[in-house]
Structure formats: C-alpha cells, structure tokens
Amino acid sequence: MKNEDSPSKKQIFLEKLSQLEQFTEEEQKQKIEEMNEIMDGMSEKEFDSVFTKELFNKLDKIIEEKKLSMGNAISLMKHIGSCKVLLNSWIFGLFNSLLYRRFEKMIIDEEQKKEGKNEKLLIDLCECYLLLSGIFFPELLSICMPCLLKVALKKEGNEETQKDVEIALLALSRVDNYFKMEPKLFLNEIKEIIQYHQEHQNLTRLAYQSAWQFLIKRFHRDKSLEGVVVNELHFVREAVRELDELSKSVDWKRKEERKKETEEALVIRRWLSVIFYFFASCKPRDGEFVGLLSSIVQIFLASRENSEVISCQCIDTLKKATEVRVAMVDDLLKSGAVDVALEIIVQLATSNELIHGSVEFFWSVCERLKNINEKKNFEAKREKVKRKIFEKLEEEGYEDCIIGLHYLKIINWLSFSFFMKNIEEYFICC
Incomplete structure (x- = not known):
C-alpha cells in the first residue's frame, strides 16, 4: 500500500530538475536519465501538471x-516530447x-550557416x-521535413x-493534416521507408505506425494519394496485420488499475487514429474493408x-466508416x-x-438502410439486414433498451421522439 506521505512522481521530478544546475555535465547526464525514467511512469494527468x-x-x-549543456537539454526535451x-x-x-x-x-540559424553546419544538432532541434x-510554421517545417526524412x-x-x-x-507523425504539401517533398522517401520495412522488417512497431500516420495525414489533404496508399502500399492489409499482432501482445485480462498503458496499447490507439483518418479520406470500396472492420471489432x-x-x-472509428x-x-x-x-446499447451499465457512439452508429446504419441509393440492387439485402437488426433488438430486449436509454437520459442531446420514430419506421414492417 502506498504511503500517503511519500513524494509523488511530480515532486520527485521537479526536485531533480531544481538540482540539475548543481552538477557537472556528466553528472547531469545521469540525473536526466533518472528524470526520463520518472517521466516514463507518469500518467497523462501527472505529465500535464508538470510541464x-x-x-x-x-x-x-x-x-x-x-548551467545546463545544450546536449543534456536536448536529451531531456526529446524525451519530454x-x-x-x-x-x-x-x-x-511550451508555445509561449x-x-x-x-x-x-537555433533551427533557423543552424540551417542558414554556410560553413560549419552541425547536422546532428539540427536533427535534434528539429525533433x-x-x-x-x-503549432508549426511553414518556414520551420521546410527545414525539419527533409532533415528528418533523411534520418528515417x-x-x-x-x-x-x-x-x-x-x-x-x-516527430514527423506530428505534422498535422491541415498542412498540404506537394508529394515531391515526401512521397518517394516515405514510400521507400514503408516498402523497405514490408520486405525487411527493419522498423520498430511504433516507427512503422508513425510512417503510416505521416502519410495518411497527407492523404487526408490530397486524395490523389489514394492509389499509393491502398494499391501500392496496401494500407488495409498492413493495418489488419499490425492490429492483430499488437492485440496478441497486450494482456487484456489484467484487472488492476493501470495509470499508464503499455507501449503496445498506445500503438494500437495510434493505429485506430490513423484508420479514422483513412476512413474519412478514401472512396467507398465494396467488400474491401470487411477485414479491417473485423479487426476493429476484435x-x-x-x-x-x-x-x-x-x-x-473503436466505436468512433466504426462510426466514421458508417457516416462517410x-x-x-x-x-x-x-x-x-x-x-x-x-x-453496447442494451448494456446500460456501459459508459x-x-x-x-453506439447510438450514433446505429442511427447512421438506419439512415443508410433508408437510402434507396445506398447500393444498386440492395433491396433484398437491406431487408435481410433490417430483419437481423430487429431480431437482435428483440433478443436483447427492445423495449428495455429504449426505456433504459430514456431513463438514463444519455441521448438528451438527440430528440428522443425523433429517435423512437426512426426506429419504428425502420422496423415496423419487418
């Protein structure tokens, strides 16, 4: 049992930081390694309260x-990042x-040097x-992007x-999708990185996911990249494989309270974010996404x-695939x-x-079933889907589900009467 009087990770970290300037450069290096270990054990809440x-x-x-060498400062800042x-x-x-x-x-000054440019320092600063x-500025991105692609x-x-x-x-995966870039600035390099890994498995799981995250964010702004993403680099196949392998590495049965996720769980979260962007960006492909959707369900x-x-x-990602x-x-x-x-809807103890998310997903599915243009010659399948959904609702307790939702008032941001009207409209003739 934890002693309530024992110092928190925040207190230990800040105390070590306050002492840094008292040490030599070599001693600082050791202290920073200790500080990095403390950071690794912080929850998101603890982390945000420190920095x-x-x-x-x-x-x-x-x-x-x-009183702190630039090398040691960079080591600390890179781990914080x-x-x-x-x-x-x-x-x-940080921003202000x-x-x-x-x-x-320092980034701009180092880049503009005609002679004696310190490439290692520039890489560290860019990272x-x-x-x-x-918040990123185009001038700095134009320096950081080629610099870090070269490293990657x-x-x-x-x-x-x-x-x-x-x-x-x-670091590159942090460049947000609102930056539109010419493919010539990154495409050949990122293709080479992904394809080489697919053949030689030279990247860590986090590095491979980050490469895809960088590319999918570019795809979100430039739909001309769809052929590269889907056909050349086989995003769907790779995402399914990575999710399945990562899922096997996580001990999902651990019951104790966990303040920090394992790295595998964190990478799964990052993959789900990438898939969300992917669904928001690509064109419908009949039947091609069943495997990916199944992996998310699993x-x-x-x-x-x-x-x-x-x-x-997972539910938000499935909902996105339905809505778009x-x-x-x-x-x-x-x-x-x-x-x-x-x-989820019938398990009223769920968050x-x-x-x-599940109500919105279900609502979107129902809207899709109403749409006569959803798919050519889809009427027979549509009735089959309606029948299956209705039978599932009956099995789980249709009335209890709706009454429970109303009682909990969790859909008070929707019109309850509209929701009821739509459900009855979809299934009244089943």
Missing part, C-alpha cells in the same frame, strides 16, 4: 546561464515559452520542435539506428473490460460491427460515451 510555461522558462534560463506524443498530451505551456523561441531561432510543438531513410538494423529512425518518424471485444479509451476509439459511407452496410454486418453497437 508548464514556467518550467520551460526555467529550463531556458539555466541553458542561457550555461516522446512522452507527450505517446500520452497524446498537448503541453500548452522562452525555450520555444530559443529552439526556433524537439516537432515532438513538443502544437537509414536502413541499418542495429538498435541505435532503429531508435534514431523511430524518433524521427514519431480489438473492441478484447479491450472493453479494461480499456475504455481504446473501446471508445466508406463501407457498405453489408460489410458492417459481416464484420460484426452492428452486433457490437447493439450489445455514456460508448453508448453515445
């Missing part, structure tokens, strides 16, 4: 006073900090900038190179007892997605967020 504008300004001050990305934290305090401005200036920042193209299989490549790709079934975050992501009509209703039925949504 404030004041903390980054303090770091900038001891760098300015040469990696944890930030994997925890899906924002660290709002003095340290952020220092990094921006810190992309990992830590929430390294093919040596040793552990040190793999780690370098992983950090570079993790992840949901495995995670629903112990990871509400992942199970909610990227998968046929028949595919949703074959994959088990419809069954999962209905099971509100899951039920909200």
